[in-house]
Amino acid sequence: MKLSDYDSFPTDLPIIVEDELFLYPFMISPIFLSDEENIEAANKALENNSLIMICSAKSGQENHRDFEAIYDSGVIGSVMRKVALPDGRVKILFQGMAKGKILEQKSTNPLMATVEILDSKFEKTPKSDAILSVLKEKVNALSLVSNLFPPDLLKTIEENSDINRVCDLISSAMKLKKEHAYELFSQTNAEAKVLMLIEHLIEAIETSRLQKEIKTKVHSRIEKVNKEYFLKEQLKQIQQELGSDTQREEEIEEYRQKLEAKKAGMSEDAYKEINKQIDKLSRMHPDSSDANMIQSYLDWVVEIPFDSLSKKQLDILEVRSQLDKDHYSLEKPKDRIEEYFAVRELLSKRGIKDKEGQGAILCFAGPPGVGKTSLANSIAKALKRELVRIALGGLEDVNELRGHRRTYIGAMPGRIVQGIIEATQMNPVVVLDEIDKVAKSFRGDPTAVLLEILDPEQNNKFRDYYLNFNLDLSKVVFIATANDVGSIPAPLRDRMEFIFLSSYTPQEKFEIMKKYLVPQELKKHGLKSAEISFTKSALETIIANYTRESGVRNLRRRVAEILRKVAKQLLIDPSIKKISISHKNLEEYLEKKTFEIEERDRKDVVGQVNGLAWTSVGGDVLKIETLKIKGKGVMQITGSLGDVMKESARIALSVVKVLIDEKKLDVDMSLIPLSNKELEENKTDLEASEIYRRFDLHVHVPEGATPKDGPSAGITMATAMASILSNKKVRSDIAMTGELTLTGKVLPIGGLKEKLIAAFKAKITTALIPKKNYENDLKDIPEEVKSKMELIPVTRVEEVLKYALV
Known part of the structure; x- marks a missing residue:
């Protein structure tokens, strides 16, 4: 079709508004129509077999269908084809023929206008x-x-x-x-x-x-990176053109300056390794992952205080003064600490520098709350050194101590190196807390690393995997703490010297509470000593009825609980000037009583004996109970007992049977149950052994949910069985501990001090202990306990029964 086939121009034509395209006369274009005005204009052109004009919408005026929203020039052409689409739109095939210009507006629905051909003047010159x-x-x-x-x-x-x-x-x-x-x-x-x-x-x-x-x-740098990388590279090129990209060179120069400043204090291999990594960083692209890892490494190592040491000279008198200031009692641990630092001071004064810093590694062992960690704090104060605490409880990853190898993002030095960096000196006091609770897993055994750290002959060349060079730890004062020494592997125990801290007696707790806990808590709570007072009876009641522990940690909590309520009262009622705490009003400030150790029974009972036990939280009094039931001589044992304790029960029964057979233990023959036939025969010549053949024994240790184990309950079980079989009562004011052999000998046990303190708290007046313990360990027992209790040494089970059975 040609323009000459249609009406002459100017002429009236329908107008279609195109939002996106700008069409030209030579184009044949598919156009999609969605609004009713455009569709009606296309239909009108087809019905009248006329041309149509397509004009573009002005920018920002899309979706408007009026003459003001469109350009006044457009393309005149014909609709070659029209197709209705399923989604409601209409597709037309438009053929452009000439440029046109709107002369006069005719209608707006659909758009109609008088249009003329737009000719461009051109003369060939x-x-x-x-x-x-x-x-x-x-x-x-x-x-x-x-x-x-x-x-x-x-x-x-x-x-x-x-x-x-x-x-x-x-x-x-x-x-x-x-x-x-x-x-x-x-x-x-x-x-x-x-x-x-x-x-x-x-x-x-x-x-x-x-x-x-x-x-x-x-181009060479963006092949394997995303759009963000490309933009960064463009920015970098611009910065290079401006001459402002000098930050990286400044960082590398700063690393070199820090390295040279610490060169005198570091070993040759450390200097070489750090210098090598700085050179490698200077050659690497700054955005590569390896560069980030090396930069993290350098940030760590340049902070290691290679040449920084505490200049404070050791003074044994200052150590003693600080220990006495912070702790009451604990005379034996204090003496051993003083001896330890006396040797170090003597070596230092006599110039024996090759041995300086070497010696035993101290380990404070004892129940929770008795002052193990606070002793280490006092040592750090006395030496004027930084204190680094490393909690080992539950640690199972070797890399936590040894350091992570630099093979992945997130690697870092071990806790030892981090502690030294934090302390900013090479000879801090490092406390290895809860060393008995280190775990072992597929990640390795951390105790194997501790063998090197705690060995004075090896730790001068400790190698952290992250650092990749040796570090001298010989000047570090390592102090470990533990609750249960038996849980520490034997090779690691061999590296340490143990200082045992036992339970406090009530009198010691009273003095600690009066001299330390109350003044310290008053300061923490913002109270003055003139605003509150504790009577002696109140302090004693708190110790006796509101705590159950070997140390004083819960005791401190009880004091804090009282002071919180006092602070509240003083603020609510300003008229109150002073509050006095006595045993009469104590229940107003403390809600729940927790009896520390149950007091002994006041009546003598058959088949019930007071036994003494040691636990990781101190001593305790365990009542061992027995019962006899008609049967065939079978023994039943309950109470969540371990294998060793069950074996002690079997040994005790065998020993008691021998005592009955040898008539060393009298039996009431009237207690032996007779069958009907024996009654008819009036049989009276029964052997004493029938007492354990015709009865079943049930041995029980109360608090059945608490696991118990150990050999020291041997004589206690034997006494309980002898009592129930002979029908003799056991003294309620007596307690005992000792291992029993098949021949009836009483062997020594451990934890005597804690056991006797527990007996003292339970108002026990007499304690039977192995003779060897009496000879060797009596000096460690507090005078308060020895003065209030009768301690009887025993060597055989017959002696035990003589004192215990009534």
Whole structure:
């Protein structure tokens, strides 16, 4: 179809508004119509077999269908085909024929206007030929730096001499903004149009050249990275052009300066390793993962205080003064600590530097709350050194102590090195807390690392995997703490010297509470001594009825609980000037009583004996109960007992049977149950052994949910069995401990001090203990306990029964 086949111009034509495209006369384009006005305009053109005009919407005016929202120039053409789509839209195939311009508006629904052909004035002159050649030259230049013009389009532009046609082809390929495209489209002066288009081409050439230049510079670095990396590289190139990218060189130079400042105090292999990593970092790309790991490594190692030591000279008198100031009693642990530092001070004064820092590793062992960690704090204060606490409870990863190998992101030095860096000196006091609770798993055995750390012959060349060079730990004062020494592996126990801290007696707790806990808690709670007072009876009641422990940790909590309520009272009622705490009003401040150890029974009972036990939290009094039931001589044992304790029960029964057989233990023959036949025969010549043949024994240790084990209940079980079989009562004021052999001998046991303190708290007046313990351990028993209790040494089970059975 041609324009001549339709009505002559000017003529009235329906108008379709196109939101996205800017069409040109030479195009055949599919157009999708979704709004009713455009669809109605297309239908009207088809019904009247007329042409149609397509105008572009102005920028920001999309979806508006009025004359003000569209450009007044557009493309006149015909609708070749129309298809209705399933989603409600209509697709038309439009063929452009000529440029048109709106002369007069006719209607708005659909848009109708009087349209005329828009002709561009062009006269072929030497000037126009020159301008056209310049235009084609710029198109070729742009095609070299961009991909806007395919080869066939370039050929068409080169061979065409119609300026208007060439300009339209170039404008459509460049995808200009709507406003720029409209200016060129509506321009009727061909030469002016060409000059405008040349300006756009020059601008596009410069933009494309800059983009290509930057891409060329960073092409080798962006092949394996994302868009963010590409933008960073562009920024880096710009910074290099401006000469402002010097931060990295400054960081590397700072590392070198720190290394040289500490060179005198570090070993040769440490200096070489750190220097090698600095050189490697200077050669690496800053954004690589390896560079980040090396930088993290250098941040750690340059902070190690290679040449920093505490300058305070050891003074044994200051150590003693600090220990006495912070702790009451604990005379034996204090003496051993003083001896330890006396040797170090003597070595230092006599200039024996090769041995300085070497010696035994102290380990404070005892129940919770008796002052193990606080002793280490006092030592650090006396030495004027930093205190580093490393909690080993539950530690199961060797790398936590040895350091992580630098093979993955997140690797870091071990806790020992981190502690030294934190302390900023090479000779701090390092407390290895809860060394008996180190765990072992598939990650390794941390106790194996502790063997090296705690060995004075090896720790001067301790190698942390992360550092990759040796570190001298010989000047560090290592102090370990533990509750149960038996849980520590034997090789590790061999590296340490144990200082045992036992339970406090009630009198010691009273003095600690009066001299230390109350003043310290008053200060913490902002109270003055003139605002509150404790009577002696109140302190004694708190100790006796509100705590259950070997140490004083819960005692401190009870004091704090009282002071919190006192502080509240003083604020609520300003008229109160002073509050006195006595045993009468104590229940107003403390809610729940917790009896420390149950007091002994006041009546003698058959088959019930007071036994003494040691636990990791101190001593305790265990009542062992027995019962006899008609049966066949079987023994039943209950109470969550371990294998060793069950064996003690069997040994005790065998020993008691021998005593009965040898008539060393009298039996009431009337208690032996007789069968009907024996009653008819009036049998009276029964052997004493029938007492244990015709009865079953049930041995029970109360608090059945608590696991118990150990051999020291042997004589206690034997006494309980002898009592129930002979029907003799056991003294309720007596307690006992000792291991029993099959021959009836009483062997020594451990934990005597804690056991006797527990008996003292339970108001026991007499204690039977092995003779060897009486000879060797009596000096460790507090005078308060020895003065209130009768301690009887025994060597055989017959002696035990003589004292215990009534």
